[in-house]
Amino acid sequence: MLVGERMSKPVITISPEMPITDAVNMFKKEHIRRAPVVKDGKLVGIVTEGNLMNASTSSATTLSIWELNYLLSKIKVADVMTKNVMTVAEDTPIEQAARIMADNKVGGLPVLRDAYVVGIITETDLFKLFLELMGAREMGVRVTALVTDKPGGLAELSAAIAAQKGNFVSFGVFTGEDSSNRVVTFKVGGMTLEQVKKTVDPHVKEILDIRS
Numbered sequence: 552m553l554v555g556e557r558m559s560k561p562v563i564t565i566s567p568e569m570p571i572t573d574a575v576n577m578f579k580k581e582h583i584r585r586a587p588v589v590k591d592g593k594l595v596g597i598v599t600e601g602n603l604m605n606a607s608t609s610s611a612t613t614l615s616i617w618e619l620n621y622l623l624s625k626i627k628v629a630d631v632m633t634k635n636v637m638t639v640a641e642d643t644p645i646e647q648a649a650r651i652m653a654d655n656k657v658g659g660l661p662v663l664r665d666a667y668v669v670g671i672i673t674e675t676d677l678f679k680l681f682l683e684l685m686g687a688r689e690m691g692v693r694v695t696a697l698v699t700d701k702p703g704g705l706a707e708l709s710a711a712i713a714a715q716k717g718n719f720v721s722f723g724v725f726t727g728e729d730s731s732n733r734v735v736t737f738k739v740g741g742m743t744l745e746q747v748k749k750t751v752d753p754h755v756k757e758i759l760d761i762r763s
Contacts, residue, residue: 554648555641557680558662558670564589565598567629574628575603587661587668588632594661594668596632606631638663639672645680648672686721691738692747693762696755700733708735708754715750717742732756 565574565586578584578600588596606626638661639648648660652674659673682688698704705724712719720738727733735755739747744763752758 552645552680553641554639554643554645554662554672555670557645557676558641558672559676560662560670562587562661562668562671564668565628566590567595567627567632569628570624571603571606571626571628571631572624574598578603585659585671585673587636587671588628589668593666594636594638594663596629596634597636597659597661598628598632599658602631602633636661640664641669645672645677649677652677684721684723685736686738689720689738689740691720691740691763692742692744693736693738693760694747694751694758695734695736695760696751697727697757697759698733698735698755700727700731704754705735708751711750711754712739712742712747715742715746717747717750734759 563577563581563583563586565577565588567588567590569577574586578586583600585597585599587594588598637651637655637657639651641662641664643662652658652660659671661668662670662672686693698708709719709722718740720740722737723735725734725736742750744761748758748761751761
């Protein structure tokens with residue numbers, strides 16, 4: 552799966568010359584937390600809700616409300632935006648985008664095509680994808696098990712479920728206790744909890760959790 556398939560589009564962009572007071576109002580109206588900053592069609596930065604709030608509160612001194620509003624109206628998006636922006640392309644694998652976001656502690660990445668912004672991939676987009684991958688909105692028996700990391704191990708498990716007419720709703724493989732094993736979490740439809748438990752048990756090292 553690639554970023555272009557999951558990015559938010561069309562993306563809401565913002566001008567570097569926009570006063571931060573107007574930007575705050577736009578963020579509230581559009582229910583967004585970040586926006587690429589674009590000038591002459593090209594990306595020049597990114598501004599987040601945090602950037603705007605920090606700029607607003609840092610100006611809160613002993614000034615009167617009228618003086619404060621006047622001061623804030625003079626602060627532009629260009630004054631508070633992040634200029635060195637990490638970006639990805641539409642054909643970037645989704646897991647690579649997630650790794651960049653996690654490693655750099657950022658909540659979103661503008662998506663570029665020939666230097667032009669065509670979308671943005673955010674933590675919310677990744678959360679939605681995670682829900683799909685884990686089958687969170689579908690019914691079934693959910694199993695978390697520890698399996699030995701060996702060739703053909705997962706094939707044996709899936710064949711056992713298929714032999715009982717079970718249907719995998721989701722399947723994920725995660726880091727185990729050490730390099731010799733893996734944790735698998737999957738959801739199965741078309742079988743009862745007891746049927747799944749009886750079928751799975753001979754093919755795993757340990758069932759860590761099972762529930763309907």
